[in-house]
Amino acid sequence: MEPSNFNSNPHRRLNILTGEWILVSPHRNxxxxxxxxxxxxxxxxxxYDPSCYLCPTNKRMGGGINPAYKKPFSFVNDFSALLQDVxxxxxxxxxxxxxxxxxxxxxxxxxxxxxxTLPLMTVEAITDVISLWQQxxxxxxxxxxxxxxxxxxxxxxxxxxxxxxxxxxIWAQHKIPLEVEKKIRQLKNYxxxxxxxxxxxxxxxxxxxxxxxxxxxxxxxxxxxxWAVWPYETMILPKRKIAHIGLLTEPEKKAYAEILKDLTIKxxxxxxxSFPYSAGIHQAPTDGKEHPEWHFHMSFYPPxxxxxxxxxxxxxxxxxxxxxxxxxxxxxxxxxxALPKKHYTLF
Amino acid sequence: MEPSNFNSNPHRRLNILTGEWILVSPHRNxxxxxxxxxxxxxxxxxxYDPSCYLCPTNKRMGGGINPAYKKPFSFVNDFSALLQDVxxxxxxxxxxxxxxxxxxxxxxxxxxxxxxTLPLMTVEAITDVISLWQQxxxxxxxxxxxxxxxxxxxxxxxxxxxxxxxxxxIWAQHKIPLEVEKKIRQLKNYxxxxxxxxxxxxxxxxxxxxxxxxxxxxxxxxxxxxWAVWPYETMILPKRKIAHIGLLTEPEKKAYAEILKDLTIKxxxxxxxSFPYSAGIHQAPTDGKEHPEWHFHMSFYPPxxxxxxxxxxxxxxxxxxxxxxxxxxxxxxxxxxALPKKHYTLF
Ligand SMILES: O=P(O)(O)O[C@H]1O[C@H](CO)[C@@H](O)[C@H](O)[C@H]1O
Ligand SMILES: O=P(O)(O)O[C@H]1O[C@H](CO)[C@@H](O)[C@H](O)[C@H]1O
Numbered sequence: 001m002e003p004s005n006f007n008s009n010p011h012r013r014l015n016i017l018t019g020e021w022i023l024v025s026p027h028r029n030x031x032x033x034x035x036x037x038x039x040x041x042x043x044x045x046x047x048y049d050p051s052c053y054l055c056p057t058n059k060r061m062g063g064g065i066n067p068a069y070k071k072p073f074s075f076v077n078d079f080s081a082l083l084q085d086v087x088x089x090x091x092x093x094x095x096x097x098x099x100x101x102x103x104x105x106x107x108x109x110x111x112x113x114x115x116x117t118l119p120l121m122t123v124e125a126i127t128d129v130i131s132l133w134q135q136x137x138x139x140x141x142x143x144x145x146x147x148x149x150x151x152x153x154x155x156x157x158x159x160x161x162x163x164x165x166x167x168x169x170i171w172a173q174h175k176i177p178l179e180v181e182k183k184i185r186q187l188k189n190y191x192x193x194x195x196x197x198x199x200x201x202x203x204x205x206x207x208x209x210x211x212x213x214x215x216x217x218x219x220x221x222x223x224x225x226x227w228a229v230w231p232y233e234t235m236i237l238p239k240r241k242i243a244h245i246g247l248l249t250e251p252e253k254k255a256y257a258e259i260l261k262d263l264t265i266k267x268x269x270x271x272x273x274s275f276p277y278s279a280g281i282h283q284a285p286t287d288g289k290e291h292p293e294w295h296f297h298m299s300f301y302p303p304x305x306x307x308x309x310x311x312x313x314x315x316x317x318x319x320x321x322x323x324x325x326x327x328x329x330x331x332x333x334x335x336x337x338a339l340p341k342k343h344y345t346l347f
Numbered sequence: 348m349e350p351s352n353f354n355s356n357p358h359r360r361l362n363i364l365t366g367e368w369i370l371v372s373p374h375r376n377x378x379x380x381x382x383x384x385x386x387x388x389x390x391x392x393x394x395y396d397p398s399c400y401l402c403p404t405n406k407r408m409g410g411g412i413n414p415a416y417k418k419p420f421s422f423v424n425d426f427s428a429l430l431q432d433v434x435x436x437x438x439x440x441x442x443x444x445x446x447x448x449x450x451x452x453x454x455x456x457x458x459x460x461x462x463x464t465l466p467l468m469t470v471e472a473i474t475d476v477i478s479l480w481q482q483x484x485x486x487x488x489x490x491x492x493x494x495x496x497x498x499x500x501x502x503x504x505x506x507x508x509x510x511x512x513x514x515x516x517i518w519a520q521h522k523i524p525l526e527v528e529k530k531i532r533q534l535k536n537y538x539x540x541x542x543x544x545x546x547x548x549x550x551x552x553x554x555x556x557x558x559x560x561x562x563x564x565x566x567x568x569x570x571x572x573x574w575a576v577w578p579y580e581t582m583i584l585p586k587r588k589i590a591h592i593g594l595l596t597e598p599e600k601k602a603y604a605e606i607l608k609d610l611t612i613k614x615x616x617x618x619x620x621s622f623p624y625s626a627g628i629h630q631a632p633t634d635g636k637e638h639p640e641w642h643f644h645m646s647f648y649p650p651x652x653x654x655x656x657x658x659x660x661x662x663x664x665x666x667x668x669x670x671x672x673x674x675x676x677x678x679x680x681x682x683x684x685a686l687p688k689k690h691y692t693l694f
Pocket of ligand 2: 159160161162661662664665
């Protein structure tokens with residue numbers, strides 16, 4: 001039995017996917033907040049915005065013109081942080097170490113409709129987004145020198161998103177990035193020891209305990225991980241061990257779209273606002289090696305804590321010492337679970 | 348010689364203190380910003396604010412009354428994230444791992460004057476702050492079960508600071524936190540191998556290269572580390588290997604106060620605004636062991652990138668993959684170095 005005072009007393013929990021501990025301070029949520037409040041997200045956007053550089057037929061910042069796209073549409077980021085053909089230099093001088101890094105950054109418009117977000121799109125339209133992610137993962141991943149493909153979405157101005165048009169990004173690169181490296185190590189350790197996916201065993205345990213499950217359908221589960229850091233952090237994972245999204249069957253793809261829709265609806269319903277987050281898919285590297293240890297999953301890191309305008313700041317102690325959260329994973333899961341699966345704007 | 352295209356092309360640099368790589372995309376700073384802008388910090392605050400829970404003689408949120416303090420003043424946080432006497436339980440159930448964590452959280456008011464900030468305080472007044480930090484480090488660190496003392500400051504509303512009264516915090520705890528653990532490992536590896544402080548060797552190299560030095564006085568240096576992540580990230584470090592602030596001589600303490608003042612003045616001068624940041628001191632753990640490898644240093648993680656209202660967002664790619672920055676450490680150091688040592692409000 002879990003010590004019952006963990007519901008109210010400070011404790012640490014282990015993130016089995018990174019090997020890192022996080023600090024939980026459940027009692028702290030009571031503190032009054034006199035600090036910064038955020039602007040609530042704008043809603044009631046037009047379906048087409050002539051000044052939006054992501055809308056169909058409009059001119060982009062880099063000068064190109066978007067086609068009159070009807071389905072999800074991707075293009076190379078006009079301000080890519082990673083570039084191809086930057087050479088392959090490495091530099092070592094005493095205690096200074098650097099090396100070239102090459103890659104490709106793309107933007108993925110989820111819909112031609114400027115006013116939509118994932119929770120307001122149809123399951124069919126979300127399935128099309130997943131299809132484009134699959135195609136990009138396969139195409140980018142098969143390029144020479146691209147060993148990792150990071151698919152993600154920054155949603156909302158407070159998550160650094162500079163345009164409300166529904167879109168995500170993909171940064172594909174040569175080196176395996178830090179967060180993924182940690183997960184590979186942990187997944188691989190478990191695989192080598194048990195010949196099983198750590199996430200499959202974890203999922204089995206969570207389904208049995210049923211304290212942190214938010215949503216479940218035939219092929220997918222959405223849950224608040226035991227070691228969640230962000231207030232309403234969740235993880236979507238397939239029930240069977242699937243190394244990357246390219247391996248989804250058609251019914252699985254549809255189930256993935258469904259759970260994505262249901263989860264993001266619940267998110268919007270928490271504070272009756274277009275809920276900001278960064279979401280990302282972690283999956284097998286595209287380094288040409290076998291990755292039997294991989295079990296792909298999509299995580300959501302949403303900053304809002306108490307209302308549509310009060311977020312959790314990961315600053316000070318969190319930057320210098322340790323990630324820390326103020327509500328337990330169980331409390332967050334309970335809130336999310338209880339929320340309707342119908343979007344608040346449609347009631 | 349460093350490959351010259353690292354000034355303009357994406358590359359990675361190694362943080363020798365954590366062992367982690369960061370992605371640098373110097374060319375990316377050219378991208379236009381259409382996203383969120385922040386409110387600039389309020390200035391012209393009164394010296395005493397009757398509604399401030401940190402001003403002398405006022406009532407605190409937890410009900411206590413502040414004394415009529417004239418010098419830096421500390422007290423136990425009314426909403427401490429860490430508590431004493433929470434027991435010592437540990438929980439392991441399949442893939443769930445948790446354990447109690449105990450500690451003490453304190454607030455340190457830097458000055459009775461509500462309107463001040465470090466750059467606007469006198470060197471003597473800053474020296475008093477350092478004296479209080481020393482006292483807290485010694486007192487908290489000598490308590491049974493406190494193995495680490497994290498001193499930090501969150502400055503500015505965008506850094507989650509809920510009160511402009513000049514203050515910092517201290518979270519002291521049983522376990523060594525994650526970020527510190529990484530540094531201990533790296534410092535110790537180097538010490539064991541070379542019988543020298545990695546930071547002393549690094550500092551020697553930086554002084555010789557003179558490309559990232561921002562300030563130098565008799566006993567201290569402020570520089571932009573080669574592996575900086577935040578746009579104007581800096582590190583203050585003593586020239587001699589000092590394991591913790593308790594070991595500073597009086598002249599060193601004064602030199603530390605001076606460089607703290609000079610650096611924070613330069614920060615305010617970048618965008619002519621009260622410059623937000625989280626700052627933290629990393630020093631030897633208080634676990635009773637010898638720590639010959641430790642060389643204390645204070646780091647500043649400031650989010651502003653382009654102006655008083657446009658910050659760098661560490662989201663999406665940074666959360667799921669890898670820390671990333673848009674200007675080089677050398678560019679940031681050059682900007683900081685060129686700025687006057689007189690506060691912009693005093694011209
Ligand atoms: O303790 P405060 O000032 O209320 O809170 C601030 O600093 C803490 C420690 O860095 C963070 O955990 C909080 O998110 C932040 O808002
Ligand atoms: O690429 P964008 O949307 O301009 O920029 C946004 O996402 C990037 C990737 O997560 C971040 O590096 C930026 O800080 C953020 O503002």
